[in-house]
Amino acid sequence: xxxLRNIAQKRLIKAKTESLLIVVSLAxxxxxxxxxxxxxxxxxxxxxxxxxxxxxxxxxxxLSNAKTNFTQIGDYLxxxxxxxxxxxxxxxxxxxxxxxxxKEVPWPIPxxxxxxxxxxxxxxxxxxxxxxxxxxxxxLLCVCVAVSLAFDVSxxxxxxxxxxxxxxxxxxxQIKKCLxxxxxxxxxxxIPGGAVLSxxxxxxxxxxxxxxxxxGFAVAGTAFNVDLGxxxxxxxxxxxxxxxxxxxxxxSVCRKLSVRTVATDVKRxxxxxxxxxxxxxDARKYKLLGWKYYVAFRNLHNNLxxxxxxxxxxxxxxxxxxxxxxxxxxxxxxxxxxxxxxxxHLIAFSYACEIxxxxxxxxxxxxxxxxxxxxxxxxxxxxEGEYALMRSxxxxxxxxxGSVKMEGFICNAIASFISFVCLLFFYVIFSQxxxxxxxxxxxxxxxxxxxxxxxxxLLGVSVIITSAVSARRMKRIDLIGVLKDYIY
Amino acid sequence: xxxxxxxxxxxxxxxxxRAEKVTKKYGIGTLDAFxxxxxxxxxxxxxxxxxxxxxxxxxxxxxxxxxxxxxRPTQGKVYICGHDIYSMKDEQLSxxxxxxxxxxxxxxxxxxxxxxxxxxxFPLIAAGETVDFKKVREIMERLGIGNKGTYYPxxxxxxxxxxxxxxxxxxxxxxxxxxxxxxxxxxxxxSREVMDLLESLCKELGKALMVITHDExxxxxADRVIRIEDGRIVSETMKGETVMM
Numbered sequence: 001x002x003x004l005r006n007i008a009q010k011r012l013i014k015a016k017t018e019s020l021l022i023v024v025s026l027a028x029x030x031x032x033x034x035x036x037x038x039x040x041x042x043x044x045x046x047x048x049x050x051x052x053x054x055x056x057x058x059x060x061x062x063l064s065n066a067k068t069n070f071t072q073i074g075d076y077l078x079x080x081x082x083x084x085x086x087x088x089x090x091x092x093x094x095x096x097x098x099x100x101x102x103k104e105v106p107w108p109i110p111x112x113x114x115x116x117x118x119x120x121x122x123x124x125x126x127x128x129x130x131x132x133x134x135x136x137x138x139x140l141l142c143v144c145v146a147v148s149l150a151f152d153v154s155x156x157x158x159x160x161x162x163x164x165x166x167x168x169x170x171x172x173x174q175i176k177k178c179l180x181x182x183x184x185x186x187x188x189x190x191i192p193g194g195a196v197l198s199x200x201x202x203x204x205x206x207x208x209x210x211x212x213x214x215x216g217f218a219v220a221g222t223a224f225n226v227d228l229g230x231x232x233x234x235x236x237x238x239x240x241x242x243x244x245x246x247x248x249x250x251x252s253v254c255r256k257l258s259v260r261t262v263a264t265d266v267k268r269x270x271x272x273x274x275x276x277x278x279x280x281x282d283a284r285k286y287k288l289l290g291w292k293y294y295v296a297f298r299n300l301h302n303n304l305x306x307x308x309x310x311x312x313x314x315x316x317x318x319x320x321x322x323x324x325x326x327x328x329x330x331x332x333x334x335x336x337x338x339x340x341x342x343x344x345h346l347i348a349f350s351y352a353c354e355i356x357x358x359x360x361x362x363x364x365x366x367x368x369x370x371x372x373x374x375x376x377x378x379x380x381x382x383x384e385g386e387y388a389l390m391r392s393x394x395x396x397x398x399x400x401x402g403s404v405k406m407e408g409f410i411c412n413a414i415a416s417f418i419s420f421v422c423l424l425f426f427y428v429i430f431s432q433x434x435x436x437x438x439x440x441x442x443x444x445x446x447x448x449x450x451x452x453x454x455x456x457x458l459l460g461v462s463v464i465i466t467s468a469v470s471a472r473r474m475k476r477i478d479l480i481g482v483l484k485d486y487i488y
Numbered sequence: 489x490x491x492x493x494x495x496x497x498x499x500x501x502x503x504x505x506r507a508e509k510v511t512k513k514y515g516i517g518t519l520d521a522f523x524x525x526x527x528x529x530x531x532x533x534x535x536x537x538x539x540x541x542x543x544x545x546x547x548x549x550x551x552x553x554x555x556x557x558x559x560r561p562t563q564g565k566v567y568i569c570g571h572d573i574y575s576m577k578d579e580q581l582s583x584x585x586x587x588x589x590x591x592x593x594x595x596x597x598x599x600x601x602x603x604x605x606x607x608x609x610f611p612l613i614a615a616g617e618t619v620d621f622k623k624v625r626e627i628m629e630r631l632g633i634g635n636k637g638t639y640y641p642x643x644x645x646x647x648x649x650x651x652x653x654x655x656x657x658x659x660x661x662x663x664x665x666x667x668x669x670x671x672x673x674x675x676x677x678x679s680r681e682v683m684d685l686l687e688s689l690c691k692e693l694g695k696a697l698m699v700i701t702h703d704e705x706x707x708x709x710a711d712r713v714i715r716i717e718d719g720r721i722v723s724e725t726m727k728g729e730t731v732m733m
Contacts, residue, residue: 003613010601167597168656169611171582258558 004170008178011161012185018154021374023189025150026246028370029143030194032363033238035201036139038226039356040132041234046223046349047128054125054346066126125350135320135360142316142364144245145309149371151249152306153378158253166257176254183250187243194242195235202226205359212355216348223352292399296406299379306375307411313368314415315422318455320361322423325451328354365455369462376408376463380470404470408463416456423452503567504664504696505532505555510564512550512719524550525561526719532664537687537697539710547719548700549668555698556666557585569663586615590657590695592686594669596649598641598656604628605637608655615660627655631685647678654686658693665690667699671706683709 012019051062162175170178206224210217226234300307328351507530515521525547532538542548553559555566557573565572568588573581590611598607608627609619628634631651633644641649650670657665670686671679683706690697699706707713715723 007599007601014601161600164597164599165610165614167591167593168599168607169582169586169614169660171579171586171614173579174614 004165004174004178005181007165008181009185012182015154015157018157018378019186021153021377022150022186023193025146025153025367025370025374026186026190026242027193027197028367029146029150029245030191030238030242031197031201032139032146032367033143033241034195034198034234035205035363036136036360037234037238038198038202038230039205039224039359040136041230042226043223043353043356044129044132045230046220047125050345050349051125054349062126063129066129125346125353128353131353131357135357138316138320139360139364142313142367145313146367146371147242147245148249148252149306149309149375151246151252153374155253159257162253163257172254172257175257176251179250179253180247183246184243186250187239187246191239191242201363205355208359209352209355213348213352216344216351219345220349220352223349223356292403292406295403296410299403299407300410303375303379306379307414310368310372310375310411311415311418313364313371314455314459315419317361317364317368318415318419318452319422319426320357321365321455322451323426324354324357324361326427328358365458369458372408372411372459372462373466373469376404376411376466377470379407380404401467401470405463405467408467409460412456412459412463415459419452419456502533503531504534504536504569505530505698506567507531507551507555508565508567510551510554510561510566512547512554512559513562516562523562523719525554525716527564528716528719528721529564530714530721530724532696532698534663534696535691535694537690537699537709537711539699539701539707539713540716541701541704541707541713542716543702546716548702548716550719551716552666552668552698552700556589556591557581583615586611587660588662588664590660590662590665592650592653592657592665592667592670594672596641596646596653598649598652600641603638603640604633604644604652607641607652608659610656611660617660624655624659627659630689631655645678646674647682650674650678650682651685654682654689658689658695661693662695664696664698667697669701670699671701671703679703679706 048059051057051059057065162178165175165178166172202224206221209224210221213220507528509527509529510525511523511527512525513521513523528547528551530538540548540551550559554561555568557566557568560574566574568584571584573584576584599610602610605621605624605628606613608624609621612619625634625637628637631654633648633651633655636644636648636652641652644652654670657667665686667686671682674682686697686699687709689695699710701707711727713723713725713727714721715725
């Protein structure tokens with residue numbers, strides 16, 4: 001053992017479950033970043049090279065229109081609210097678009113003509129750089145949340161470990177270096193895995209797009225291609241970003257870390273968490289609720305910040321997925337019009353853009369599921385003492401496992417409720433506004449709400465699996481050992 | 489270019505510790521504000537064994553942490569070997585603390601991923617000094633854990649873990665050993681053994697020993713006893729003197 005770096009290495013090897021959870025989370029986070037960055041780059045590149053061909057306007061004109069659209073967001077929102085309030089809307093100029101005939105409509109709402117389809121597709125293509133920037137920003141935000149959750153996995157244990165180093169004579173800067181080394185080791189294991197995963201994800205997206213776009217894939221499919229140049233730009237940039245995020249969140253352990261942390265933490269755990277809780281203050285509460293619910297609510301309360309982040313990610317992916325699904329359906333209905341080559345190209349690309357947004361939402365869903373697993377499993381690891389205490393107070397193993405499940409289900413229920421409220425708002429306001437004059441067919445509301453149910457179920461299933469895995473871990477709890485460690 | 493902190497060398501003073509009117513307040517500006525330590529002054533001479541006695545929550549651990557350079561006082565000054573430790577930069581203070589103060593905690597605070605030898609050598613490794621493992625083994629032999637060098641903390645009993653913590657506290661040859669309830673987590677047999685070892689080792693090496701305890705038996709072994717109540721020093725007695733309250 002020559003230096004503190006070796007100690008960081010030893011800690012990572014010893015805490016293998018936690019290390020594995022962090023590496024898996026980081027790998028998925030990196031893969032989401034790789035995939036969304038590659039897709040965004042591909043789409044913007046395609047847009048820049050084909051904008052003139054699709055819209056008939058020069059690139060400068062298209063970009064200028066996009067800028068105008070961006071600056072008019074405020075006016076547009078005002079218009080939407082005015083419409084909801086009064087039911088009156090300003091007529092758009094549609095004469096410049098080619099008319100066509102509609103072939104079939106799967107949903108019995110009378111649709112507007114081809115001009116509307118082209119008008120919407122044109123606007124959607126013009127706004128692509130903005131959409132790509134927005135969707136990349138959302139993906140990045142979710143990845144940040146996921147990485148922060150990954151480094152929360154064993155925060156208590158890590159804080160205690162580094163405070164012990166501090167108490168044993170290490171300086172704050174040595175601790176920081178140790179944490180940075182730790183982050184580097186995690187990244188070294190996670191980034192190559194993330195790159196391979198993203199390759200698989202992009203393949204799946206491309207195959208799905210080919211199936212959904214049909215003939216349109218021959219026109220707009222190139223946007224899904226990631227060439228060598230793009231990969232060479234994306235891979236180092238995303239790797240660097242992942243390393244930076246890992247370092248940032250790894251260093252969060254240092255916040256307010258002091259030599260006293262160990263002594264006071266251990267003493268507090270002993271005197272209040274075990275002693276007083278059972279004997280005085282909380283006795284009435286757990287008698288009232290029963291251990292199962294009491295521990296579940298208590299753990300939820302103690303890990304509120306973690307659950308807020310999971311709820312945020314769930315709401316984000318549900319919103320993007322459902323709204324994209326809605327617009328996606330509208331685009332599919334546009335595709336049923338007879339169009340000329342330019343119109344077809346425009347609509348096919350616009351349709352491809354929606355697939356791209358859906359793909360990013362799916363990737364965010366993936367990272368949310370992984371993060372949920374991490375958060376619940378990590379809570380089980382760090383709350384072993386609580387569960388051991390439940391067992392010692394006479395709770396059955398089933399009851400302990402039930403408490404873990406309860407924690408996940410409450411989180412799931414809150415996330416679903418918030419998503420539902422947000423979606424309801426979105427559906428009422430925007431579908432009403434878009435569907436004014438019956439110009440756009442958003443498809444069956446069942447499809448939209450089906451998307452919501454699917455998104456909620458996804459989290460629900462992940463919670464069930466996590467709880468089952470956690471409950472299996474409960475069976476292996478060495479009651480005396482855990483209680484001894486907990487007190488120590 | 490890497491900026492190096494100037495290493496502060498200890499002065500040859502008679503007093504190892506001089507705390508001048510130290511006060512530690514918590515929750516300043518709130519309704520719950522209180523002084524954990526209030527206007528406490530004390531000195532510890534070279535080679536002296538001082539016990540600080542008080543009930544739970546009386547402020548004795550806070551006082552120890554302030555003397556150990558761990559917790560900055562709200563008011564007052566702490567001198568260790570003639571230097572005001574809280575006028576030093578954080579890195580300087582860490583290095584100084586590592587060299588001049590050895591700490592023994594109630595819950596041992598051993599590094600779980602290091603074996604006994606590595607745990608004992610840790611302060612030297614952190615200070616970037618060459619580790620003399622011969623010296624490490626000598627101290628281990630002296631403390632009766634000579635055959636436990638390759639063991640990890642979880643493989644040791646409480647008494648053995650506290651012996652490792654004592655060895656770690658003295659390895660860098662500090663001038664002062666601070667022990668916070670060193671026997672608080674041990675049975676009576678182990679408590680006596682650990683205190684015997686701590687006391688004799690400090691005497692042999694000529695180190696000052698400051699023990700925080702609420703155990704009167706341990707306090708009775710000290711050269712001097714300071715009693716603390718509600719953050720204030722209420723009495724100071726020499727060995728054999730009766731406490732006048």
